[in-house]
Amino acid sequence: MALSRRDLLKLGGVAAAGAALSGCTSSYASTTPKGAAHAGLRMAPLPKAKGPRVVVVGGGWSGLSIAKYVKRYAPNADVVLIERRASFMSCPVSNLWLVGLVDLEFLTHDYLQAARNNNYTFLNAMVHDVDRDSKMVFTNEGAVKYDILVLSPGIDYDYSRWTKGDVELETRLRQEYPAGFVPGSEHMTIRNKVQDFEGGNFVLTVPGGNYRCLPAPYERACLIAWYMKKEQIPGKVVLLDENPDITIKKDGFHSAFEKLYKGYIEYLPGTKITKIDLGKKRLETELGEEIKFADAALYPRVRGGKILEIAGVAKDSVFNRLEADIDPFTYQTKADPNIYCAGDVRPMGFSKSGNTANTEGHIVASMIAQRLKGKEPKWKSPLTVCYSAVSGDPVRAISVNAEYKYNEKKKAFGFHNAATNEKWDGKTGVQNGKLLFEWAKGMYRDMFM
Ligand SMILES: Cc1cc2nc3c(=O)[nH]c(=O)nc-3n(C[C@H](O)[C@H](O)[C@H](O)COP(=O)(O)OP(=O)(O)OC[C@H]3O[C@@H](n4cnc5c(N)ncnc54)[C@H](O)[C@@H]3O)c2cc1C
CATH class of the missing domain: 3.50.50.60 (FAD/NAD(P)-binding domain)
Structure with a gap:
């Protein structure tokens, strides 16, 4: 059947629309090896x-x-x-x-x-x-x-020190005992673990190296212990730290462990895991200790x-x-x-x-x-401000803030103008707790508004 003038005009319209669209949906034409x-x-x-x-x-x-x-x-x-x-x-x-x-x-x-x-x-x-x-x-x-x-x-996680290439173990660790240092399902799993916990050892780990958020594993230990105490769960947090001591806000966390969570937090510094047996829910450490766990959230080392x-x-x-x-x-x-x-x-x-x-x-x-703009860029130090909660209801927190300065001799950056506020008891701790929320709101505003 012959096409009418109207059909031809319609087709022309489709072709023109197609040409216009191809500006945004055209294909990539390679000119390079990669x-x-x-x-x-x-x-x-x-x-x-x-x-x-x-x-x-x-x-x-x-x-x-x-x-x-x-x-x-x-x-x-x-x-x-x-x-x-x-x-x-x-x-x-x-x-x-x-x-x-x-x-x-x-x-x-x-x-x-x-x-x-x-x-x-x-x-x-x-x-x-x-x-x-x-x-x-x-x-x-x-x-x-x-x-x-x-x-x-x-970051991505680096499980290699624990798994030594055993991908089955890595998959189980990621799925059953997630670290909770990348947001999303990992946090949801840990929340359910904590809120359904019936008792025994709840193991958390602190990796070595410059891991994501130095104080966060200690903050997490405090808050889970706070929850167990409040809910009268017959258990404790066992915190295995690869480092020789708490890596930041040391005095504040030590005193919270001691004064608020005696019997609820067992802190084991300088503890490297050498073997993980998920079947028996057992960890072995470099010092030959054996640690049993009822549940866990295991934070491995990190990489870019x-x-x-x-x-x-x-x-x-x-x-x-x-x-x-x-x-x-x-x-x-x-x-x-x-x-x-x-x-x-x-x-x-x-x-x-x-x-x-x-x-x-x-x-x-x-x-x-x-x-x-064709101008010379100038370096400035970023600023670290970090509040860590040590208890809930009321939320009490400790904090650190610092800049960085380059040390020519050491060829490395170090803290500059650093200050901590590690008093969690009394008015200061509650005031810091309020500042924690204000800080977060300010950050979200800065990124999203
Ligand atoms: C439990 C916990 C508590 C913390 N508490 C504090 C705190 O109190 N104060 C504080 O200052 N910091 C805190 N931090 C640290 C803070 O979250 C991180 O330092 C910060 O998120 C780092 O920002 P980033 O943009 O480098 O990485 P991210 O925030 O992780 O962002 C990276 C993004 O890149 C995306 N991405 C990666 N690869 C690709 C790809 N190939 N294609 C597309 N997208 C990709 C990811 O999906 C992700 O959204 C905490 C962290 C944790 C886990």
């Missing part, structure tokens, strides 16, 4: 960049802060934040949620709102490869071209997110197996000045904390904006 593996992958459905495109991978404390402030300091930049999770859940304050002291709503936040409020684009996708030669990142939603790339993927290796910007470090190989004063990777790394993946011995990642995020954003 890119060849992704030839034909569709481009992610993003509008055409209206300025230099800054792609930030990882919507945690670091990435959210960098995306917002690059756009604020360099309004002509086209900022895209790529995050694999659909919503944000906070690790800070999550120990209080485990024992029912805050609602989940306090911890969860909306990526779309953050992007709308701050005029950048949120892409909910997993980055699985980076091609530095063609300046492309590859995601499950398609390829994205960047001018500047920021990698803020946070795996995307660093994939992008070819990781290095072995003293503390952790892999961290970002960057110039510590510019945050640019040594392999490629167009790629920046920040947050918990940094190799400097700064505290792996949310406040550090957020204040550093402001600084890195300002450095990127300066560079886009």
Whole structure:
């Protein structure tokens, strides 16, 4: 049957619409060896960049802060934040949620709102490869071209010291005894474990190295012990610490263990696990001790997110197996000045904390904006501010705040202007407890509003 004039016009309309759409859904044409593996992958459905495109991978404390402030300091930049999770859940304050002291709503936040409020684009996708030669990142939603790339993927766990390659054991540890240092299901499992606990040893571990959030395992021990005491559960927290002593806010935690949780916390410093028998629920230590557990949340050592290796910007470090190989004063990777790394993946011995990642995020954003304007970026120290709860009802907390300074002789950063407030009893502790919530609200406001 012959086509009518009207049919032809309709077809023309479809073809024109197809051509217009192909601007955003066209395929990636590889011109580089690494890119060849992704030839034909569709481009992610993003509008055409209206300025230099800054792609930030990882919507945690670091990435959210960098995306917002690059756009604020360099309004002509086209900022895209790529995050694999659909919503944000906070690790800070999550120990209080485990024992029912805050609602989940306090911890969860909306990526779309953050992007709308701050005029950048949120892409909910997993980055699985980076091609530095063609300046492309590859995601499950398609390829994205960047001018500047920021990698803020946070930590991954390193179970190798415990499992020595036994993947069955690693899978069981991840699934049955999760660490709860990456937000989401791990926290939910631990909350259920705590709230259903009937008694016996509840084992927690503190890894060696510069692990994520130095005080958090001690805070968690205090809060679980507080819960057991309140609910009269006939058990105790056994805290196995790889380190020779409490790593931060030592006096405050020691005195809370002693005065509030005698009989509820057994603290074993300098304890390295050498064998894990999940069938018999038994741990063996380097000193030949045998520790039985009724339940546990086992926190292994940490390393930088795996995307660093994939992008070819990781290095072995003293503390952790892999961290970002960057110039510590510019945050640019040594392999490629167009790629920046920040947050918990940094190799400097700064505290792996949310406040550090957020204040550093402001600084890195300002450095990127300066560079886009052709100016010389300036280094500034990030700030660590950290409140740790030692009890609930009323919440009482201790705190630390510090900056960092480079020591030329040691060729390393150290604490600068550090101060702690480790008095948890009396008015000070309750006041610190209130400040803990105010601090968290201020941080969420800064990242999402
Ligand atoms: C229990 C606990 C308590 C804590 N308490 C405090 C506290 O009181 N105060 C404090 O300051 N800090 C605290 N912290 C530490 C703080 O949570 C971290 O230091 C902070 O989250 C680090 O920020 P980040 O952006 O580097 O990593 P994250 O916040 O982990 O963000 C990384 C993001 O990258 C995403 N990602 C990774 N790889 C990819 C990929 N390939 N593609 C797409 N997305 C990817 C991840 O999904 C994640 O959302 C605590 C941590 C824990 C676990």
